[in-house]
Each structure stands twice: as structure tokens, then as C-alpha cells.
Amino acid sequence: MPLIAPSMLSADFGNIQRDVEMINNSVADWFHIDIMDGVFVPNISFGFPVLKAIAKHAKKPLDVHLMIVQPERYIQAFKDAGAHVLSVHYEACTHLHRTVQEIHAAGMMPGVAINPHTNISLLEDIIADIDLVCVMSVNPGFGGQKFIEGTYQKVESLNNLIARKNSRAKIEIDGGVDLQNASNLVKAGADVLVAGNTVFASKDPGATILKLQQS
Ligand code: DX5
Ligand code: ZN
Numbered sequence: 001m002p003l004i005a006p007s008m009l010s011a012d013f014g015n016i017q018r019d020v021e022m023i024n025n026s027v028a029d030w031f032h033i034d035i036m037d038g039v040f041v042p043n044i045s046f047g048f049p050v051l052k053a054i055a056k057h058a059k060k061p062l063d064v065h066l067m068i069v070q071p072e073r074y075i076q077a078f079k080d081a082g083a084h085v086l087s088v089h090y091e092a093c094t095h096l097h098r099t100v101q102e103i104h105a106a107g108m109m110p111g112v113a114i115n116p117h118t119n120i121s122l123l124e125d126i127i128a129d130i131d132l133v134c135v136m137s138v139n140p141g142f143g144g145q146k147f148i149e150g151t152y153q154k155v156e157s158l159n160n161l162i163a164r165k166n167s168r169a170k171i172e173i174d175g176g177v178d179l180q181n182a183s184n185l186v187k188a189g190a191d192v193l194v195a196g197n198t199v200f201a202s203k204d205p206g207a208t209i210l211k212l213q214q215s
């Protein structure tokens with residue numbers, strides 16, 4: 001059974017507590033939190049005040065996905081705001097190894113996110129040090145985009161790399177996950193499914209989360 005991490009990017013920010021409680025009361029495992037800076041990606045989402053508002057009511061771990069340049073500047077701040085898993089983009093980090101060690105030292109689970117064009121082989125020398133690989137199955141920046149089919153191949157390569165390096169890393173799929181592709185992703189080896197639009201645009205979000213989990 002995959003872990004399900006609904007993406008709060010698609011929540012109703014005027015009713016954030018209601019949507020947090022919906023996830024608390026569902027079978028979801030994590031809250032996926034997308035932080036965008038308008039520089040690394042062509043969109044700005046939200047920052048610390050909103051994250052803290054979510055953290056105040058959330059009863060499940062916060063899986064924070066940083067789509068920002070120089071994420072190393074904010075590691076302690078995200079810890080203080082309540083992050084449990086903290087993922088930085090491979091493409092945004094010159095000193096990725098140092099940043100991963102700092103996330104770990106701050107008491108969080110380090111993750112590395114990769115854009116659709118980034119090859120799995122580039123994770124060869126970091127995979128043993130991280131708890132999560134966030135495989136972007138859309139170009140980051142927006143919710144509700146179309147799933148990129150080449151993702152299956154990436155999950156397979158990543159599975160091989162994780163086995164070969166004896167890594168504990170979980171494979172997370174982020175972008176365009178729906179009730180059609182979820183089971184194939186799990187078959188391919190995905191451990192965590194992020195879903196924004198699929199959950200929040202559905203009539204019964206709690207039931208949709210359950211269906212994703214049963215994929
Ligand atoms: C995209 C974000 C995703 C996004 C997923 O840049 O990283 O987490 O919220 O949304 P859906 O599931 O709607 O594609
Ligand atoms: Zn994300």
C-alpha cells in the first residue's frame with residue numbers, strides 16, 4: 001500500500017483548517033506542502049505563516065517540498081515551522097551533500113526532488129544519504145498538470161539504484177497522479193503518491209484518498 005500525501009496547494013486557503021481536518025480524518029499519511037519562490041519555478045505559492053497555520057492543526061507529518069533557490073538558507077526555519085520531511089531540488093543545490101547533511105542534523109528526513117529532465121544516475125552519490133526521492137512527474141510550479149508518461153521508466157531506474165546502493169530512500173511521485181495511473185505507479189515501485197487536484201477537485205476527497213491508497 002502506498003503512502004498518500006495530499007498536496008495542500010489545491011486546498012481552499014479560505015478554509016484551511018477545514019481542509020486540514022479533512023486530511024486528519026482521512027486515511028492519508030502525510031501533508032504535502034509546496035513552497036514556491038517565483039525564481040526556481042514560475043509561480044509563488046505560500047510561505048511560513050501559511051505553513052505554520054497548517055502545522056497548528058495537522059495531526060500527520062508535514063512533507064515539505066521546496067521549489068526555491070538557495071534552500072540551505074531556510075533549513076532551521078522549516079524545522080521550526082513544523083516540517084518532518086524536507087525535500088530540496090537537485091537542480092537548486094550546488095552543495096547538495098552538505099544541504100542533505102544539514103537537514104538530517106536539524107532532525108528532519110532529507111529528500112531530493114528531481115525535475116523531469118534530470119536523470120536518475122545523477123543521484124548515484126547521494127541516494128544512500130536521503131530518505132526520499134521526489135520524482136517530478138510534471139514540470140514543477142502548478143497543480144493540475146498532465147502526468148508525464150516517462151515517469152514509469154524513471155521509477156524503475158530509481159528502484160534499481162536504491163537496491164544497488166542499499167538505500168532507505170522512498171520513491172515519491174509528484175504531479176498529475178490520478179485514479180487511473182496510481183496503480184501502475186505502485187506496480188512500478190512508487191512508495192508515496194502526492195495528489196492535489198485529484199483529491200481536492202473530487203466530490204468526496206476522503207473517499208478519493210482511500211481509493212488512491214487502495215491502488
Ligand atoms: C507541482 C507541485 C505538486 C502539485 C501536485 O509543482 O510540486 O505537489 O501540487 O498537484 P497535482 O496533483 O494537481 O498535479
Ligand atoms: Zn510538490
